[in-house]
Structures are given as C-alpha cells and as structure tokens.
Amino acid sequence: MLLPIPTSLVSYAQCRALHTSASLLGKRNFRKFLLGPKAGTLAFKNERAKEVSFRKKFPDIDIPDYGTRPTGAHRLGDSTFITVPEMIPELVVPDLTDFNLKPYVSYRCPEVVQEEFTARDLFNAVYSDKITADFERGALTEGGQPREPSAEEALTPESARQRARGVHTDIWEK
Amino acid sequence: MRLTQSLLSSVGKMTKLYSNLPESYIKRAMEKGKVGWKTPRTVQYQPKEIKKKHYRFTMNRPWTDEFARQNQVSRKKVYVKPIPKWSYFRGDMVEVLVGKDKGKQGTVSQVIEERNWVVVEGLNAHYRLVGKTAQYPGTMIASEAPLLVDDQVALLDPADNKPCTIEWRYNESGERVRVSTRSGRIIPTPTQAEETYDYKTAATYRESERDTKEDDLTIISFKPQLSTFEMDVAESMGIELGPPPSETHWY
Numbered sequence: 001m002l003l004p005i006p007t008s009l010v011s012y013a014q015c016r017a018l019h020t021s022a023s024l025l026g027k028r029n030f031r032k033f034l035l036g037p038k039a040g041t042l043a044f045k046n047e048r049a050k051e052v053s054f055r056k057k058f059p060d061i062d063i064p065d066y067g068t069r070p071t072g073a074h075r076l077g078d079s080t081f082i083t084v085p086e087m088i089p090e091l092v093v094p095d096l097t098d099f100n101l102k103p104y105v106s107y108r109c110p111e112v113v114q115e116e117f118t119a120r121d122l123f124n125a126v127y128s129d130k131i132t133a134d135f136e137r138g139a140l141t142e143g144g145q146p147r148e149p150s151a152e153e154a155l156t157p158e159s160a161r162q163r164a165r166g167v168h169t170d171i172w173e174k
Numbered sequence: 175m176r177l178t179q180s181l182l183s184s185v186g187k188m189t190k191l192y193s194n195l196p197e198s199y200i201k202r203a204m205e206k207g208k209v210g211w212k213t214p215r216t217v218q219y220q221p222k223e224i225k226k227k228h229y230r231f232t233m234n235r236p237w238t239d240e241f242a243r244q245n246q247v248s249r250k251k252v253y254v255k256p257i258p259k260w261s262y263f264r265g266d267m268v269e270v271l272v273g274k275d276k277g278k279q280g281t282v283s284q285v286i287e288e289r290n291w292v293v294v295e296g297l298n299a300h301y302r303l304v305g306k307t308a309q310y311p312g313t314m315i316a317s318e319a320p321l322l323v324d325d326q327v328a329l330l331d332p333a334d335n336k337p338c339t340i341e342w343r344y345n346e347s348g349e350r351v352r353v354s355t356r357s358g359r360i361i362p363t364p365t366q367a368e369e370t371y372d373y374k375t376a377a378t379y380r381e382s383e384r385d386t387k388e389d390d391l392t393i394i395s396f397k398p399q400l401s402t403f404e405m406d407v408a409e410s411m412g413i414e415l416g417p418p419p420s421e422t423h424w425y
Contacts, residue, residue, distance in 0.1 A: 106385040107376045112392060125398035152400055160400075166415040167404040 037061050042068045126152055184229055185236055186287025188260060194370040195237065203237035204229065231288035233320065254290055255324055259342055261352055262292050262323055265366025269337045270297050272326045279330065283318070291320035292327055333357040 037045060037058055045063045048054050072083040130150055134140050139147045146153050155163075185200060193200065205225055213219040230249055234240040262268070266282045275297040284293035299316035306312030321327045328337030331354040338354040340361060345351050352361040365375060373379035381387065399406070408415060 100386070100390040102384050102386045104382075104385050105391060106381045106387060107373055107379040108381065109386070109388045109391050117396075117398070122398050122400070126400050155400075162418040163415065164402045164405060165418040167402075167408045168413070168416045170411075170413050 037063055042066075184231070184288060186260075188263075188285050188287040189236065192264075192285075192370050193235065193237065194372050200237050204242070206242060231286065233284075233286065233291075233293075252289065254288070257290060257323065260287055261329070261340055261342070262327075263364055263367035264369060265364030266361075267330050267335075268292065268294060268327045269330060270294060270321060270326070271328055271337065272321075273298050275299075279335070284320075286320060289320070290323045292323050293318050293320050294327065329354075329361055331357050332359045332361060 037049070037054075039045075040048070042063070042065050049063055069087070069089075071087045072081055074081055130146070130153065131140075134146050134148075141147060185204075190197065190200065211224045213222045215221065226245065228251070229236065229241075229245050230252060232241060232244050234244065262282060262285055264282055264285055267279055268282055269279045270276060278297055280294040280297040282292050283295040285291075286293070295318065296316060297318065298321055299318040301314050301316055303312035303314055329340055329352070330336065331338035333354070334357070338356050340352045341355055342350055343353045345360065352363075353359070354361060368375050401409070405415070407413075
C-alpha cells in the first residue's frame with residue numbers, strides 16, 4: 001500500500017513509488033537530546049538550577065558533577081552542610097620574595113633568542129675545560145683519553161645510571 | 175592562533191601592528207556583535223551559527239562595538255584596489271590632491287589599510303557642533319574625512335616639499351626605504367609609525383609592576399650540571415644520595 005509522503009521531508013527526485021521503510025526513511029533525529037545541564041562549572045550549574053526557566057525545561061534532571069571534590073559534608077539526618085577546613089585544598093606556593101620575573105614582559109626589553117641546550121652543549125660545559133687544559137699540558141694518551149681523569153671523566157654509563165638511581169625519598173624517614 | 179584565511183586577508187597589517195592585540199582577540203571581537211545568524215535555541219533546531227565572512231571596514235577599528243554595529247546591516251560590497259606595498263605611515267607629511275583642501279599639506283594621523291584610506295589631520299574635514307544646548311552654543315570640532323591613498327594624497331619629496339611618486343628601494347645598509355622617483359631622495363619613516371595603542375615608542379613605554387624588566391629578563395641562572403632533575407632536587411633539599419636500589423628485571 002502506498003503511504004502518503006510529506007513533501008517537506010523528501011524532494012520529488014527522491015520519491016519512490018513503493019515504500020517499505022519507515023516514514024523518516026531511516027534518518028535519525030538527535031535534535032531532542034538536550035545537553036543543557038552538563039555545561040559549566042558545578043557552581044554555575046547549581047546557580048542555574050535555581051532558575052525557574054531551567055526547572056521548567058528540565059524538571060527531573062540531576063546535575064552531574066564529574067567528580068568535583070566536596071569541601072565538607074551534610075550533617076546526618078539533616079540538610080545543613082558543614083564545611084570541613086581540612087577538606088579545602090591547601091595550595092603550596094613557593095616563596096616569591098626576591099623573585100623578579102613577572103607575568104608580562106616590558107616592551108623595552110630586547111628580543112632574547114636562546115638556542116636549544118643539547119647534549120653536546122652539556123658535554124662542552126662539563127668536560128671541555130679539562131680536556132683543553134690536559135691537551136696543552138700533554139696529559140692525554142694517544143687515543144685522547146685523560147691520564148688523570150676527574151670525577152666526571154671517571155664515570156662509566158653503568159656507574160652514572162647507578163648514581164642517578166641513588167636518589168631516595170625522605171618522606172618515610174623518622 | 176591565526177585568523178582564518180578570509181579574515182586574515184581582510185584585516186590590514188598596519189591595523190594589527192597599531193593595535194598590538196593578539197590576532198585571536200581581533201577575530202573574537204569582530205565576531206562578538208550580532209554579525210551572523212544563529213538558529214533559535216529551541217528543541218527543533220540544531221544549534222548552528224552562520225558567521226559573517228566579509229566585513230565592511232569603516233573609520234572605527236575592527237575590534238570596537240561601533241564596528242560591530244555598523245556591520246550588523248549588510249551593505250553593498252566595497253571594491254578596494256589591492257596595494258601590495260603599503261607606503262603610508264602615521265606621521266608622514268602628505269599633500270591633499272582633491273577636494274576643498276586641494277594643495278594643502280598635512281600629517282597623516284590615521285591609516286586604514288583595509289579601505290586604502292589615510293586621514294590627514296585637519297584637512298578634508300567637515301565641522302560639526304557637539305554638545306549644543308539652549309544656553310551653550312556648542313563646541314565645533316573638525317571631523318576629517320578619509321582620503322584614498324591611490325590618487326587623492328601624495329607623499330612629499332624632501333628636496334622641494336612637492337608631491338612626488340615613490341618607489342621602495344634598498345640603501346647601502348640593506349634596509350628597505352622609500353625613495354622619490356624624481357629626485358632620488360630618501361623619504362624617512364616617521365617616528366610616529368612605531369606608535370601603537372600601548373606606547374608612543376618602545377623605548378618610552380611606561381613599565382607597570384607586572385612587567386619583567388630587561389635586567390631580570392636577560393639573567394641566565396641555568397648552570398649546566400651532570401645530574402638528573404631528581405638529583406638536583408635532592409641536593410637542594412639536603413637529601414643525601416644513598417646506595418642504588420637492587421636491579422629489577424622484566425621477564
């Protein structure tokens with residue numbers, strides 16, 4: 001049996017003589033999935049939940065809080081909310097006295113260009129002075145190795161790795 | 175973040191330089207006013223917004239509210255001759271070639287690159303009374319009309335202070351300068367060209383308490399050391415390096 005086609009949904013080019021599918025021709029309508037109460041901070045959402053227009057639109061909705069941590073608790077059997085000071089996060093900020101770097105940079109400052117500090121630069125910074133001094137004195141072997149190695153020159157990859165792993169924490173010390 | 179291609183080509187380089195604002199802000203401010211069409215926020219409509227791509231540039235700067243208001247109404251498109259090498263800066267002495275003030279010379283006070291406009295101080299102006307009341311006759315102020323850079327205004331040759339055509343050429347130091355084709359004299363860039371919304375010149379910028387000063391900025395306090403980050407922290411906290419933990423293996 002031929003079903004009547006609403007002309008606003010389908011153009012005449014798509015029109016078929018026989019209809020075996022549903023009236024919307026398989027199109028899915030997601031326009032009615034409203035995501036209103038999910039956007040914003042928890043404080044914003046709670047304020048908005050008090051508005052009449054919001055309550056009319058979403059009469060039975062729960063405000064999702066996505067794991068924001070509470071700063072207190074409700075008294076048992078009561079609706080009063082008690083703020084627990086220990087639950088308020090303590091921001092540990094370093095002491096900024098004598099710290100002169102500020103959030104913005106003055107327009108009077110010249111353009112400072114710093115290249116990347118690579119491993120080669122680190123090598124040069126740590127070893128180059130001793131190597132040049134040894135070379136001038138003649139304290140290098142034929143292969144270029146030092147005859148009197150300093151602490152850094154005596155390091156091997158294994159010993160350096162062990163040294164780095166030797167950092168322990170003092171949290172558990174009494 | 176760069177402006178989209180269509181907006182980027184619209185807003186002029188001189189405008190962005192003078193504003194000293196980030197490009198993302200200019201884009202956001204231009205789209206702020208109701209310069210597009212939004213679907214009604216009801217259940218039947220998908221939340222979509224049709225943003226305006228082509229703006230009609232006016233005497234008001236693109237990030238202002240007046241610009242947004244002027245662009246709410248769509249008007250006929252203005253055809254602007256593309257000028258690849260923009261040669262007019264704030265503070266340039268120019269001669270007006272058309273209109274009531276033809277033959278007079280003045281300083282450029284505003285440059286609107288998007289419309290090829292230049293506003294000369296005091297010239298090509300109409301006068302209007304502001305603040306007129308029954309008792310007070312009002313203050314007369316001059317509102318200068320913009321002049322097209324192509325053929326309504328000409329830069330002056332420093333040799334004889336007469337209008338001339340210019341070319342961009344390179345001097346001995348390799349700098350790009352404007353040169354009068356008639357006499358070969360260099361037309362210097364005025365100091366006012368360096369001016370932005372925040373300062374007249376970079377060297378005279380008034381520093382605030384939130385600005386890092388040059389001395390503090392150029393200090394390099396990094397000392398290259400042969401130690402890891404954890405070792406540095408342990409050193410500063412006074413934690414002694416202990417024996418390494420036993421070897422772990424993945425089988």
